[in-house]
Amino acid sequence: MQMLGAAAMSLLGSLVNLDGPGRYVHWGFIQISVANLVVIGLMLLVFVAAILIPFRRHRGDDQ
Amino acid sequence: MTIDTTPDKTAPDSVAADRPEDADQWTAKLRHAAVEALPPERLLPDRQPAYVASWIYVFGVLTLAALAVVILTGVVLAIFGPSWWHESSTGLFVNSLHLWSVEVFFFSMVVHLWGKFFMAAWRGRRRATWITGVVAFVISVGAAFTGYLAQQNFDSQWISTQAKDGINATGAGAIFNVTNFGQMLMWHIMLLPLVVVLLVGLHVLLVRRRGVVPPFAIPLESAAGVEPAGPPRTTPNQEQS
Numbered sequence: 214m215q216m217l218g219a220a221a222m223s224l225l226g227s228l229v230n231l232d233g234p235g236r237y238v239h240w241g242f243i244q245i246s247v248a249n250l251v252v253i254g255l256m257l258l259v260f261v262a263a264i265l266i267p268f269r270r271h272r273g274d275d276q
Numbered sequence: 277m278t279i280d281t282t283p284d285k286t287a288p289d290s291v292a293a294d295r296p297e298d299a300d301q302w303t304a305k306l307r308h309a310a311v312e313a314l315p316p317e318r319l320l321p322d323r324q325p326a327y328v329a330s331w332i333y334v335f336g337v338l339t340l341a342a343l344a345v346v347i348l349t350g351v352v353l354a355i356f357g358p359s360w361w362h363e364s365s366t367g368l369f370v371n372s373l374h375l376w377s378v379e380v381f382f383f384s385m386v387v388h389l390w391g392k393f394f395m396a397a398w399r400g401r402r403r404a405t406w407i408t409g410v411v412a413f414v415i416s417v418g419a420a421f422t423g424y425l426a427q428q429n430f431d432s433q434w435i436s437t438q439a440k441d442g443i444n445a446t447g448a449g450a451i452f453n454v455t456n457f458g459q460m461l462m463w464h465i466m467l468l469p470l471v472v473v474l475l476v477g478l479h480v481l482l483v484r485r486r487g488v489v490p491p492f493a494i495p496l497e498s499a500a501g502v503e504p505a506g507p508p509r510t511t512p513n514q515e516q517s
Contacts, residue, residue: 252383260387263331270329 319484328488335388336483342381343476347469349374354465358428378420385413397489400496405482412475419472422464425454436460 236247298304352370353361361367389409398406421439425432436454443449453459490496 256383256386256390259383260332260390263335263387263391266331268329268331 314481314485319481321484325488325490327491327494332387332391333488335384335391338384339381339388340476340480342377342384343472345377346374346381347473349377350465350469362428378423382416382420385416389413392489395489395491399489400486402482402486402489405479405486408475408479408482412472412479415468415471415475419464419468422460422468425460426457426464428457 238245238247238250294304349370353367353374356367361371392406392409421435425436425439439454440449443452443454452463
């Protein structure tokens with residue numbers, strides 16, 4: 214079980230190399246880390262998905 | 277065997293009941309005002325209006341759930357202390373839970389904020405609901421900031437030395453010293469969480485009082501919370517807000 218956990222952590226760690234300085238995006242006077250940009254992108258994605266994906270309704274509910 | 281069903285005059289219920297001669301007491305006035313503002317069926321309703329059947333209404337309660345985990349893990353960290361959360365594997369795990377629940381808290385709160393902003397959720401006498409949410413958001417940023425300062429690592433040193441110039445430029449550095457670890461820890465584990473929890477509690481009570489804001493297509497005057505009758509409450513309550 215511990216071997217599996219270590220393997221999973223190693224796999225996750227290999228996806229993003231955190232052993233080094235963070236990467237930043239520069240756009241004029243705007244400077245933002247790639248990590249923060251990814252989180253903002255994910256929030257936008259979830260926001261759009263929350264509006265578009267239909268919500269499961271219970272049988273017998275009136276509209 | 278017979279059971280005596282006559283009321284016990286010495287029981288607390290019989291002295292706490294409404295009596296005309298007690299109507300002027302502050303306890304009676306406060307009780308009546310509280311029940312009038314938030315009757316039990318509105319405080320804990322069984323059903324919600326049909327229009328809340330959308331994923332966008334889920335993010336309020338998701339934020340609340342994340343806040344509960346933040347508080348719970350924070351209490352555990354406070355019980356066992358810094359050596360435990362830095363050195364033991366369980367402590368590191370709870371410390372990580374504390375951090376990631378904060379990430380979920382802010383993530384879902386921002387999606388909740390966007391949803392309510394584009395619904396103009398302050399409509400229908402819901403200004404106080406909106407404002408308590410906004411202030412809770414701002415105070416939460418301060419709570420998270422002091423949390424990053426209390427990490428006791430190079431990251432917190434970097435953040436505090438960068439932040440001190442900004443804070444000092446506002447003049448607030450005289451009473452809010454970001455390089456003072458003890459002060460930042462006290463703000464993080466006592467003052468700011470207390471304010472956040474009180475504001476969030478007030479925010480939820482206001483949501484219950486005024487009801488969930490309806491979409492633009494539904495007239496405000498027929499929406500939940502504005503009129504006692506409200507629209508047909510047809511969706512079983514899944515604690516959305």
